[in-house]
Amino acid sequence: MKERTRRIWMTVAGVLLSGVIVGLFKASRLGVDPFQVLCAGLNHVIPIPFGILYTCINLVLLVGMFVVDRHYIGLGTLINLFLIGYVAQYTQGLIQRLIPDPGLPVRVGMLAVALPFLCLASSLYFTADLGVSTYDVWALVLDRRTKAPFRLIRVGTDLVCVLTGFALLGFRPRGVIGVGTIITAFCMGPMIDLFNRRVSQPLRYGRKTS
Secondary structure, three states: OHHHHHHHHHHHHHHHHHHHHHHHHHHHOOOOOHHHHHHHHHHHHOOOOHHHHHHHHHHHHHHHHHHHOHHHOOHHHHHHHHOHHHHHHHHHHHHHHHOOOOOHHHHHHHHHHHHHHHHHHHHHHHHHOOOOOOOHHHHHHHHHHOOOOHHHHHHHHHHHHHHHHHHHOOOOOOOOOOHHHHHHHHHHHHHHHHHHHHHHHHHHHOOOOO
16 A cells, blocks of 8 residues: 555656646747647647647557557546646746746756656556656557667657657747747656656665665
């Protein structure tokens, strides 16, 4: 029971922290994460309200999760589907009210804080293994089914999202793709892997076991 409780807290903390950090990313205006680039690209060619489109994309990916590996559907998946968007929206709005016109140094600072904490948040709920987001699952499935390191697989899936979204946007950044996007695409995989080994696995299993 003690381990189960620890896993639940890791899942809830990881997913909610992800929502806060996504809001921070958006407030920095230096580019969004790779999955958001893909969603923005699809929204460019399917001009319906973004919230509706985002929900539809996640539902399609959820069906894919049922087909590919139901193991990854759980508490974390549900929180991602129904809560993380509101957390990100609230965080972005709060930051914009507190800092209505941030200068470049402040925006760079936001990005510098956002990247490691987004990786830590992802690591926490990946390791808790109580469900992941409909996007994160694909790198984890490939990691289980191939011998390739997770950090390289995650870089690959992130780059696919960025390049596909960029093409759908007509090969124009359109305020979506920025330096934050590029850094995130290349760094999230290795940093999540590092946090898995140094923080999340010891937190779940204990330092001797990990």
